[in-house]
Amino acid sequence: MMNEKVAIITGASRGIGAAIAKLLAHYGAKVVINYANNKSAAQEVVESIAAKGEEAIAIQADVRNQDEMEFLVNETISQFGKVDVLVNNAAIHFAMKPLSEMEWDEFRPKLEEEIKAAFIATKSVLPIMKEQKYGKLVFISSSLSHQPMPNFIAHGTAKGALNSFVKYLAQEVGPYNITANTVAPAMVETDATKHTPAEQKEQVAMFTPLGRIAKPEDIANTVLYFASDQSAFVTGTYAPVSGGTEMNN
Incomplete structure (x- = not known):
């Protein structure tokens, strides 16, 4: 599916990110x-990728630089x-508090850095993808961009801006056979949620039609589709990976 x-x-x-890397490598990508x-x-x-005979390298870089x-x-x-x-x-940190308790200088960095990271990372690969007339751009957003929850106003607003960025990008790069799509997880069992109280996770699971919160592999499976040629005629889409808590009209 991802050979070479x-x-x-x-x-x-x-x-x-680690789950995505391992899955793409499993299907033949050099990661x-x-x-x-x-x-x-x-x-x-x-x-862990090399142990399975697959190819990967690690490179340090601040995506905002x-x-x-x-x-x-x-x-x-x-x-x-x-x-x-x-x-x-790449995750961009944000202030978790309501707007009424937040200063502009706490709100602004998440918006600016979220879009700056997407902007710079995309511009860094676009010349190559345009030259080869092929490319797959996948952006990790959040269901909080569509479904507000208390204290996530900075995060949700930034991810909402990212969603719009991807649509405009898809329109612009389409003539070069480059696709751009958004994958939007709901709550995922990762380091970022390890301090979330168990009762809160249980409550989210209870209101999720599929009866659990997401695992990183659930997100990786959706990214694999958008990164592969299985999605050759799909671009500018927003795909919720939410177990049914976010159902698009």
Whole structure:
């Protein structure tokens, strides 16, 4: 499904990103594990992929830094010769509080950095994808962009902006045989939610038609579809991975 494809996954040292990297590698992709700080975790992902006879490398880069992302892409080209897939997954921290208790300088960084990360990462791979007349761009959003919850206003608003960015991008790059799609998880069992009270997780599971919260592998399976040629005529879409809590009209 992904034979000989080269995929860059940002924020891939753990959680959803690591699950995506392992799955794409399992299906034949050569994978670049991008990480910001956690080199040992990134190396563990590389080693787990290599142990199965699959190919992966880890490259440090801040997705918000143009020079570092250009370095990452140049290293990818030098190792693997091309870039077919970019999965924009790196997490951007945000202030968790209601608007009434938040200052603009707490609200603004999430909006700016979320879009800056997507903007810079995308621009770093676009020239290559345009030249080869092929590319798969996948962006990890959140169901909170459509379904508000208390204290997530900065996160949800930033992800809403990301959703719009992807639609405009899909229209612009379509003539080059490049697709751009959004995958939007609901609550996922990762490090980011390990401090979420068990009662809250149980409540979410109770209101989920499929009766549980997501695992990283659930998100990875959907990303695999958008990263592969199975989705050759699908672009500009928003795909909720929510167990049925978010049903599009």
